[in-house]
Amino acid sequence: MAEELLAATDIHTFYGRSHVLRGVSLSLGRGETVSLLGRNGMGKTTLINSILGLVPHSSGAVVYEGHDISAVPTHEIARRGIAYVPEGRGIFPNLSVKENLLVAARPGPTGRLDWTFDRVMSTFPKLKLRLGNGGDQLSGGEQQMLSIARALLTNPDLLILDEATEGLAPLIAQEIWKVIDIIKETKISTLIVDKNLKAMGKISDRAVILVKGEIVFDGSMRELFSRSQDLNNWLGV
Ligand SMILES: Nc1ncnc2c1ncn2[C@@H]1O[C@H](COP(=O)(O)OP(=O)(O)O)[C@@H](O)[C@H]1O
Numbered sequence: 098m099a100e101e102l103l104a105a106t107d108i109h110t111f112y113g114r115s116h117v118l119r120g121v122s123l124s125l126g127r128g129e130t131v132s133l134l135g136r137n138g139m140g141k142t143t144l145i146n147s148i149l150g151l152v153p154h155s156s157g158a159v160v161y162e163g164h165d166i167s168a169v170p171t172h173e174i175a176r177r178g179i180a181y182v183p184e185g186r187g188i189f190p191n192l193s194v195k196e197n198l199l200v201a202a203r204p205g206p207t208g209r210l211d212w213t214f215d216r217v218m219s220t221f222p223k224l225k226l227r228l229g230n231g232g233d234q235l236s237g238g239e240q241q242m243l244s245i246a247r248a249l250l251t252n253p254d255l256l257i258l259d260e261a262t263e264g265l266a267p268l269i270a271q272e273i274w275k276v277i278d279i280i281k282e283t284k285i286s287t288l289i290v291d292k293n294l295k296a297m298g299k300i301s302d303r304a305v306i307l308v309k310g311e312i313v314f315d316g317s318m319r320e321l322f323s324r325s326q327d328l329n330n331w332l333g334v
């Protein structure tokens with residue numbers, strides 16, 4: 098595997114008395130694109146939130162670039178180079194598209210500046226037409242583009258996309274997949290949650306599957322697709 102960027106080890110997370118993550122380990126190499134799969138309610142978002150410190154984990158370690166970030170506040174984790182496009186997108190509804198982008202823009206933690214405002218404009222031509230619009234005046238697809246564009250402008254080393262194309266029309270979803278392909282070329286590591294197994298298969302180096310808060314598969318896409326019976330059990334596809 099490529100040089101390790103992120104390693105979550107034996108993570109346990111509870112909501113009250115509900116034991117949601119039951120010893121999850123997940124690692125990501127530098128420049129790697131990994132799909133995080135699982136049916137609804139299996140713990141994908143909880144795992145992401147546990148990694149980012151948005152939900153406390155009760156045990157286990159999260160190591161990013163060789164440092165344990167378990168006790169590091171979320172905003173500081175972001176500053177160290179992890180960008181998050183959450184389910185529901187989290188854009189500022191009362192700021193314009195341009196403002197949403199400009200508040201995010203900064204060089205990466207090591208000074209890298211691959212993603213500039215101009216590059217984002219040429220990658221997302223639809224946003225360019227909407228710069229003066231409020232965040233709340235965008236279609237779902239435009240909101241998702243904005244959320245991804247904003248994440249890229251922080252020049253992250255790792256981009257986490259939860260439900261990347263959820264609720265988007267197929268043509269719009271296709272545009273998002275194309276953008277993820279471009280992101281991949283700029284050597285950003287990506288952790289993607291989505292239901293579209295076919296699209297993920299094309300784009301990912303590896304897949305990790307969660308069932309009821311436990312990892313049941315961690316391997317190549319090729320191996321995953323060769324296990325059709327298991328796929329059916331794990332994902333219902
Ligand atoms: N804030 C919360 N409080 C209590 N239970 C939650 C909360 N968020 C998620 N859960 C529960 O934790 C489990 C995993 O949820 P989640 O991580 O959102 O799954 P996924 O992202 O795979 O759909 C589900 O049973 C869900 O109902």
Ligand SMILES: [Mg+2]
Binds near residue numbers: 141143184
């Ligand atoms: Mg989720």
